[in-house]
Amino acid sequence: LCPPGVLPLCCRPPAWDRATRPPPSPLQPPGLPLAPCRSFSNNKIQVELDESSGVAMMKFKSPPVNSLSLELLTEFSISLEKLENNRACRGVIITSAVPKIFSSGLDITEMCGKSMEHYTEFWRAVQELWLRLYGSSMVTVAAVNGSSPAGGCLVALSCDYRIMAENPKFSIGLNEAQLGIVAPFWFKDTFVNVVGHRTAERSLQLGCLHPAPEAHRLGLVDELVPEEKLMEKAAAVMAEWLALPDHARQLTKTMMRKAVLDRLVAHREEDIKNFITFISKESIQKSLRMYMEMLRKRKS
Numbered sequence: 229l230c231p232p233g234v235l236p237l238c239c240r241p242p243a244w245d246r247a248t249r250p251p252p253s254p255l256q257p258p259g260l261p262l263a264p265c266r267s268f269s270n271n272k273i274q275v276e277l278d279e280s281s282g283v284a285m286m287k288f289k290s291p292p293v294n295s296l297s298l299e300l301l302t303e304f305s306i307s308l309e310k311l312e313n314n315r316a317c318r319g320v321i322i323t324s325a326v327p328k329i330f331s332s333g334l335d336i337t338e339m340c341g342k343s344m345e346h347y348t349e350f351w352r353a354v355q356e357l358w359l360r361l362y363g364s365s366m367v368t369v370a371a372v373n374g375s376s377p378a379g380g381c382l383v384a385l386s387c388d389y390r391i392m393a394e395n396p397k398f399s400i401g402l403n404e405a406q407l408g409i410v411a412p413f414w415f416k417d418t419f420v421n422v423v424g425h426r427t428a429e430r431s432l433q434l435g436c437l438h439p440a441p442e443a444h445r446l447g448l449v450d451e452l453v454p455e456e457k458l459m460e461k462a463a464a465v466m467a468e469w470l471a472l473p474d475h476a477r478q479l480t481k482t483m484m485r486k487a488v489l490d491r492l493v494a495h496r497e498e499d500i501k502n503f504i505t506f507i508s509k510e511s512i513q514k515s516l517r518m519y520m521e522m523l524r525k526r527k528s
Protein backbone atom coordinates (compact mmCIF):
# COMPACT_ATOMS: atom_id res chain seq x y z
CA LEU A 229 0.00 0.00 0.00
CA CYS A 230 1.14 3.51 -0.73
CA PRO A 231 1.54 5.95 2.15
CA PRO A 232 -1.20 8.59 2.32
CA GLY A 233 -0.83 11.31 -0.27
CA VAL A 234 1.19 9.15 -2.66
CA LEU A 235 -0.38 8.44 -6.01
CA PRO A 236 -0.96 4.68 -6.18
CA LEU A 237 0.79 4.48 -9.53
CA CYS A 238 4.18 5.29 -8.01
CA CYS A 239 4.17 1.89 -6.25
CA ARG A 240 4.83 0.20 -9.56
CA PRO A 241 8.37 -0.33 -10.80
CA PRO A 242 9.55 2.72 -12.69
CA ALA A 243 9.19 2.68 -16.45
CA TRP A 244 12.94 2.63 -17.01
CA ASP A 245 13.24 -0.66 -15.12
CA ARG A 246 10.54 -2.51 -17.03
CA ALA A 247 10.93 -4.95 -19.88
CA THR A 248 10.77 -3.45 -23.35
CA ARG A 249 7.43 -3.57 -25.09
CA PRO A 250 7.01 -5.50 -28.35
CA PRO A 251 5.95 -3.31 -31.26
CA PRO A 252 2.36 -3.76 -32.46
CA SER A 253 2.02 -6.05 -35.43
CA PRO A 254 2.95 -4.14 -38.57
CA LEU A 255 0.71 -6.40 -40.63
CA GLN A 256 -2.93 -5.56 -40.84
CA PRO A 257 -4.83 -8.68 -41.98
CA PRO A 258 -6.55 -7.92 -45.30
CA GLY A 259 -10.24 -7.23 -45.09
CA LEU A 260 -10.13 -6.27 -41.44
CA PRO A 261 -10.90 -2.69 -40.40
CA LEU A 262 -7.92 -0.53 -39.41
CA ALA A 263 -6.95 -0.61 -35.74
CA PRO A 264 -9.23 1.71 -33.79
CA CYS A 265 -8.38 5.10 -32.43
CA ARG A 266 -9.01 4.94 -28.70
CA SER A 267 -9.62 8.09 -26.77
CA PHE A 268 -10.04 8.85 -23.11
CA SER A 269 -10.77 12.31 -21.94
CA ASN A 270 -10.37 13.57 -18.41
CA ASN A 271 -11.39 16.99 -17.16
CA LYS A 272 -8.13 18.64 -18.11
CA ILE A 273 -6.39 16.29 -20.54
CA GLN A 274 -7.58 14.65 -23.71
CA VAL A 275 -5.82 11.56 -25.04
CA GLU A 276 -6.24 9.83 -28.36
CA LEU A 277 -4.33 6.67 -29.20
CA ASP A 278 -4.05 5.56 -32.81
CA GLU A 279 -3.42 1.86 -32.39
CA SER A 280 -2.35 1.42 -36.01
CA SER A 281 0.64 3.75 -35.61
CA GLY A 282 1.15 3.19 -31.88
CA VAL A 283 1.13 6.96 -31.33
CA ALA A 284 -0.96 8.79 -28.74
CA MET A 285 -1.81 12.48 -28.84
CA MET A 286 -2.12 14.08 -25.43
CA LYS A 287 -3.61 17.57 -25.24
CA PHE A 288 -3.84 19.86 -22.23
CA LYS A 289 -7.30 21.41 -22.14
CA SER A 290 -7.41 23.51 -19.01
CA PRO A 291 -8.18 27.11 -20.00
CA PRO A 292 -7.25 29.86 -19.61
CA VAL A 293 -3.54 28.89 -19.37
CA ASN A 294 -3.19 25.12 -18.71
CA SER A 295 -1.67 25.79 -15.30
CA LEU A 296 -0.44 22.57 -13.71
CA SER A 297 -2.90 22.22 -10.84
CA LEU A 298 -2.99 19.17 -8.59
CA GLU A 299 -5.90 17.87 -10.67
CA LEU A 300 -4.11 18.34 -14.00
CA LEU A 301 -0.88 16.82 -12.66
CA THR A 302 -2.76 13.78 -11.36
CA GLU A 303 -4.65 13.29 -14.64
CA PHE A 304 -1.38 13.70 -16.54
CA SER A 305 0.38 11.00 -14.48
CA ILE A 306 -2.55 8.61 -14.74
CA SER A 307 -2.83 9.15 -18.51
CA LEU A 308 0.89 8.45 -18.94
CA GLU A 309 0.55 5.32 -16.85
CA LYS A 310 -2.37 4.07 -18.94
CA LEU A 311 -0.39 4.60 -22.16
CA GLU A 312 2.77 3.09 -20.68
CA ASN A 313 0.79 -0.05 -19.81
CA ASN A 314 -0.86 -0.28 -23.22
CA ARG A 315 1.27 -2.51 -25.43
CA ALA A 316 -0.18 -0.86 -28.52
CA CYS A 317 1.28 2.52 -27.55
CA ARG A 318 4.92 3.29 -28.37
CA GLY A 319 5.00 7.07 -28.46
CA VAL A 320 3.17 10.13 -27.23
CA ILE A 321 2.96 13.66 -28.63
CA ILE A 322 2.21 16.25 -25.95
CA THR A 323 0.58 19.52 -26.94
CA SER A 324 -2.11 21.99 -25.94
CA ALA A 325 -5.73 22.49 -26.95
CA VAL A 326 -5.62 26.07 -25.60
CA PRO A 327 -4.62 28.64 -28.23
CA LYS A 328 -1.28 30.42 -27.69
CA ILE A 329 -0.44 28.58 -24.46
CA PHE A 330 1.37 25.27 -24.04
CA SER A 331 1.31 25.46 -20.23
CA SER A 332 1.79 28.36 -17.83
CA GLY A 333 3.67 26.10 -15.42
CA LEU A 334 2.77 25.08 -11.92
CA ASP A 335 -0.48 26.54 -10.69
CA ILE A 336 0.71 29.31 -8.40
CA THR A 337 -2.56 29.24 -6.43
CA GLU A 338 -1.63 25.69 -5.31
CA MET A 339 1.47 27.17 -3.67
CA CYS A 340 -0.18 30.16 -1.97
CA GLY A 341 -1.86 30.20 1.44
CA LYS A 342 -2.43 26.44 1.61
CA SER A 343 -1.81 23.89 4.38
CA MET A 344 1.38 21.82 4.83
CA GLU A 345 -0.65 18.72 3.85
CA HIS A 346 -1.67 20.39 0.62
CA TYR A 347 1.89 21.45 -0.21
CA THR A 348 3.05 17.86 0.43
CA GLU A 349 0.41 16.36 -1.82
CA PHE A 350 0.99 18.95 -4.53
CA TRP A 351 4.76 18.59 -4.58
CA ARG A 352 4.56 14.78 -4.57
CA ALA A 353 2.31 15.03 -7.63
CA VAL A 354 4.86 17.31 -9.38
CA GLN A 355 7.66 14.82 -8.60
CA GLU A 356 5.51 11.89 -9.71
CA LEU A 357 4.71 13.47 -13.05
CA TRP A 358 8.36 14.26 -13.76
CA LEU A 359 9.54 10.76 -12.80
CA ARG A 360 6.94 9.27 -15.13
CA LEU A 361 7.57 11.59 -18.05
CA TYR A 362 11.38 11.82 -17.88
CA GLY A 363 11.59 8.07 -17.25
CA SER A 364 9.00 7.05 -19.83
CA SER A 365 9.93 4.13 -22.05
CA MET A 366 7.74 5.62 -24.81
CA VAL A 367 9.06 8.14 -27.33
CA THR A 368 7.89 11.53 -26.10
CA VAL A 369 7.65 14.54 -28.41
CA ALA A 370 6.58 17.99 -27.19
CA ALA A 371 4.72 20.03 -29.81
CA VAL A 372 5.02 23.41 -28.09
CA ASN A 373 2.23 25.49 -29.62
CA GLY A 374 2.37 28.44 -27.23
CA SER A 375 4.13 30.00 -24.28
CA SER A 376 5.69 27.62 -21.85
CA PRO A 377 7.17 29.12 -18.68
CA ALA A 378 8.65 27.24 -15.69
CA GLY A 379 6.78 23.95 -15.08
CA GLY A 380 5.49 24.11 -18.68
CA CYS A 381 9.09 24.31 -19.86
CA LEU A 382 9.98 21.36 -17.59
CA VAL A 383 7.31 19.25 -19.31
CA ALA A 384 8.82 20.05 -22.71
CA LEU A 385 12.40 19.53 -21.45
CA SER A 386 11.44 16.09 -20.12
CA CYS A 387 10.42 14.86 -23.57
CA ASP A 388 12.81 13.25 -26.05
CA TYR A 389 12.31 15.96 -28.67
CA ARG A 390 10.87 19.48 -28.73
CA ILE A 391 9.31 21.23 -31.71
CA MET A 392 8.03 24.77 -31.20
CA ALA A 393 5.79 27.01 -33.27
CA GLU A 394 8.01 29.71 -34.76
CA ASN A 395 6.13 32.63 -33.25
CA PRO A 396 8.45 35.12 -31.48
CA LYS A 397 5.58 36.00 -29.14
CA PHE A 398 5.76 32.50 -27.66
CA SER A 399 8.44 32.11 -25.03
CA ILE A 400 9.85 29.24 -23.02
CA GLY A 401 12.23 28.95 -20.08
CA LEU A 402 12.67 28.29 -16.38
CA ASN A 403 11.75 31.76 -15.09
CA GLU A 404 11.43 30.81 -11.40
CA ALA A 405 13.99 33.45 -10.33
CA GLN A 406 11.63 36.13 -11.64
CA LEU A 407 9.03 34.94 -9.14
CA GLY A 408 11.57 35.05 -6.31
CA ILE A 409 11.66 31.25 -6.14
CA VAL A 410 14.33 28.72 -7.02
CA ALA A 411 14.05 25.90 -9.55
CA PRO A 412 14.59 22.59 -7.71
CA PHE A 413 17.74 20.55 -8.46
CA TRP A 414 15.91 18.12 -10.75
CA PHE A 415 14.44 20.97 -12.85
CA LYS A 416 18.02 22.24 -13.13
CA ASP A 417 19.44 18.78 -13.96
CA THR A 418 16.87 18.31 -16.72
CA PHE A 419 17.68 21.75 -18.12
CA VAL A 420 21.46 21.19 -18.01
CA ASN A 421 21.03 17.87 -19.82
CA VAL A 422 19.33 19.68 -22.69
CA VAL A 423 21.24 22.97 -23.07
CA GLY A 424 24.53 22.43 -21.20
CA HIS A 425 25.85 23.96 -18.00
CA ARG A 426 26.76 27.50 -19.05
CA THR A 427 23.51 28.25 -20.89
CA ALA A 428 21.48 26.74 -18.04
CA GLU A 429 23.41 28.67 -15.39
CA ARG A 430 22.88 32.03 -17.06
CA SER A 431 19.28 31.37 -18.03
CA LEU A 432 18.33 30.08 -14.56
CA GLN A 433 20.00 32.93 -12.65
CA LEU A 434 18.28 35.53 -14.80
CA GLY A 435 14.97 33.62 -14.89
CA CYS A 436 14.95 34.00 -18.68
CA LEU A 437 11.92 33.41 -20.83
CA HIS A 438 13.38 32.91 -24.30
CA PRO A 439 11.36 33.87 -27.38
CA ALA A 440 11.03 30.87 -29.71
CA PRO A 441 13.88 31.84 -32.11
CA GLU A 442 16.29 32.35 -29.19
CA ALA A 443 15.16 29.09 -27.54
CA HIS A 444 16.02 27.34 -30.79
CA ARG A 445 19.44 29.01 -30.98
CA LEU A 446 20.21 27.85 -27.43
CA GLY A 447 19.13 24.29 -28.15
CA LEU A 448 16.26 24.53 -25.68
CA VAL A 449 13.97 23.43 -28.51
CA ASP A 450 15.16 21.19 -31.32
CA GLU A 451 13.18 22.69 -34.19
CA LEU A 452 10.95 25.62 -35.07
CA VAL A 453 8.19 25.23 -37.63
CA PRO A 454 5.27 27.39 -38.77
CA GLU A 455 2.39 26.85 -36.38
CA GLU A 456 0.17 25.19 -39.00
CA LYS A 457 2.89 22.59 -39.68
CA LEU A 458 3.56 21.73 -36.04
CA MET A 459 1.48 18.56 -35.73
CA GLU A 460 2.56 17.26 -39.12
CA LYS A 461 6.21 17.75 -38.10
CA ALA A 462 5.64 16.12 -34.70
CA ALA A 463 4.14 13.06 -36.43
CA ALA A 464 7.10 12.89 -38.83
CA VAL A 465 9.64 13.11 -35.99
CA MET A 466 7.74 10.46 -34.07
CA ALA A 467 7.77 8.12 -37.08
CA GLU A 468 11.54 8.64 -37.41
CA TRP A 469 12.12 7.72 -33.75
CA LEU A 470 9.73 4.76 -33.90
CA ALA A 471 11.57 3.33 -36.90
CA LEU A 472 14.26 2.13 -34.48
CA PRO A 473 13.95 -1.03 -32.40
CA ASP A 474 12.32 -0.10 -29.08
CA HIS A 475 14.74 -2.04 -26.89
CA ALA A 476 17.88 -0.29 -28.18
CA ARG A 477 16.32 3.16 -27.93
CA GLN A 478 14.86 2.49 -24.47
CA LEU A 479 18.13 1.15 -23.04
CA THR A 480 19.98 4.15 -24.46
CA LYS A 481 17.42 6.52 -22.90
CA THR A 482 17.83 4.77 -19.57
CA MET A 483 21.60 5.09 -19.81
CA MET A 484 21.31 8.84 -20.45
CA ARG A 485 18.64 9.64 -17.83
CA LYS A 486 18.90 7.13 -14.98
CA ALA A 487 21.40 9.02 -12.82
CA VAL A 488 19.23 12.13 -12.78
CA LEU A 489 16.05 10.14 -12.08
CA ASP A 490 17.74 8.13 -9.33
CA ARG A 491 18.90 11.31 -7.66
CA LEU A 492 15.33 12.48 -7.09
CA VAL A 493 14.14 9.00 -6.11
CA ALA A 494 16.88 8.87 -3.45
CA HIS A 495 16.07 12.35 -2.11
CA ARG A 496 12.34 12.51 -2.63
CA GLU A 497 11.24 13.05 0.97
CA GLU A 498 14.02 15.55 1.59
CA ASP A 499 12.98 17.41 -1.57
CA ILE A 500 9.38 17.61 -0.31
CA LYS A 501 10.58 18.95 3.06
CA ASN A 502 12.74 21.55 1.31
CA PHE A 503 9.82 22.63 -0.85
CA ILE A 504 7.51 23.02 2.15
CA THR A 505 10.09 24.92 4.20
CA PHE A 506 10.80 27.24 1.29
CA ILE A 507 7.27 27.82 0.07
CA SER A 508 5.83 28.46 3.54
CA LYS A 509 8.22 31.33 4.28
CA GLU A 510 6.30 34.58 4.56
CA SER A 511 8.79 36.33 2.24
CA ILE A 512 8.18 33.70 -0.49
CA GLN A 513 4.42 33.81 -0.03
CA LYS A 514 4.62 37.58 -0.39
CA SER A 515 6.66 37.28 -3.62
CA LEU A 516 4.10 34.87 -5.10
CA ARG A 517 1.17 37.11 -4.13
CA MET A 518 2.90 40.10 -5.71
CA TYR A 519 3.58 38.11 -8.86
CA MET A 520 -0.09 37.10 -9.17
CA GLU A 521 -1.03 40.73 -8.59
CA MET A 522 1.38 41.78 -11.35
CA LEU A 523 -0.28 39.27 -13.74
CA ARG A 524 -3.70 40.71 -12.87
CA LYS A 525 -2.56 44.32 -13.35
CA ARG A 526 -0.84 43.52 -16.64
CA LYS A 527 -4.16 42.15 -17.86
CA SER A 528 -6.28 45.20 -16.94
Ligand code: CO8
Pocket residue numbers: 292293295296329331332333334335336337375377378379380403404407409410411412503506507520523524527
Ligand atom coordinates in the same frame (compact mmCIF):
# COMPACT_ATOMS: atom_id res chain seq x y z
N1 CO8 B 1 -0.79 29.68 -11.99
C1 CO8 B 1 -2.01 30.15 -11.68
N2 CO8 B 1 -2.68 31.09 -12.40
C2 CO8 B 1 -2.07 31.57 -13.50
C3 CO8 B 1 -0.79 31.13 -13.89
C4 CO8 B 1 -0.13 30.14 -13.09
N3 CO8 B 1 1.08 29.65 -13.39
N4 CO8 B 1 -0.45 31.79 -15.01
C5 CO8 B 1 -1.48 32.60 -15.31
N5 CO8 B 1 -2.47 32.48 -14.41
C6 CO8 B 1 -3.77 33.14 -14.39
C7 CO8 B 1 -3.65 34.66 -14.37
O1 CO8 B 1 -3.46 35.14 -13.06
C8 CO8 B 1 -4.98 35.06 -14.96
O2 CO8 B 1 -5.96 34.91 -13.94
P1 CO8 B 1 -7.26 35.90 -13.89
O3 CO8 B 1 -7.97 35.69 -15.21
O4 CO8 B 1 -8.01 35.43 -12.71
O5 CO8 B 1 -6.71 37.31 -13.75
C9 CO8 B 1 -5.24 33.97 -16.01
O6 CO8 B 1 -4.44 32.87 -15.61
C10 CO8 B 1 -4.86 34.39 -17.42
O7 CO8 B 1 -3.53 34.87 -17.39
P2 CO8 B 1 -3.05 36.06 -18.34
O8 CO8 B 1 -4.10 37.10 -18.45
O9 CO8 B 1 -1.69 36.50 -17.88
O10 CO8 B 1 -2.96 35.27 -19.75
P3 CO8 B 1 -2.08 35.66 -21.02
O11 CO8 B 1 -2.61 34.81 -22.12
O12 CO8 B 1 -2.00 37.13 -21.23
O13 CO8 B 1 -0.59 35.17 -20.64
C11 CO8 B 1 1.00 33.61 -19.73
C12 CO8 B 1 -0.34 33.80 -20.45
C13 CO8 B 1 2.13 34.06 -20.64
C14 CO8 B 1 1.15 32.14 -19.41
C15 CO8 B 1 1.00 34.47 -18.45
O14 CO8 B 1 -0.21 34.20 -17.74
C16 CO8 B 1 2.14 34.21 -17.53
O15 CO8 B 1 3.25 34.64 -17.79
N6 CO8 B 1 1.86 33.50 -16.42
C17 CO8 B 1 2.84 33.23 -15.39
C18 CO8 B 1 3.61 32.03 -15.73
C19 CO8 B 1 4.64 31.73 -14.69
O16 CO8 B 1 5.45 32.55 -14.33
N7 CO8 B 1 4.61 30.49 -14.20
C20 CO8 B 1 5.53 30.04 -13.20
C21 CO8 B 1 4.85 29.11 -12.26
S1 CO8 B 1 5.99 28.47 -11.06
C22 CO8 B 1 6.54 26.96 -11.70
O17 CO8 B 1 6.03 26.47 -12.65
C23 CO8 B 1 7.71 26.23 -11.06
C24 CO8 B 1 7.77 26.43 -9.62
C25 CO8 B 1 8.88 25.65 -8.96
C26 CO8 B 1 8.71 25.80 -7.47
C27 CO8 B 1 9.96 25.70 -6.72
C28 CO8 B 1 9.76 26.17 -5.28
C29 CO8 B 1 10.83 25.68 -4.38
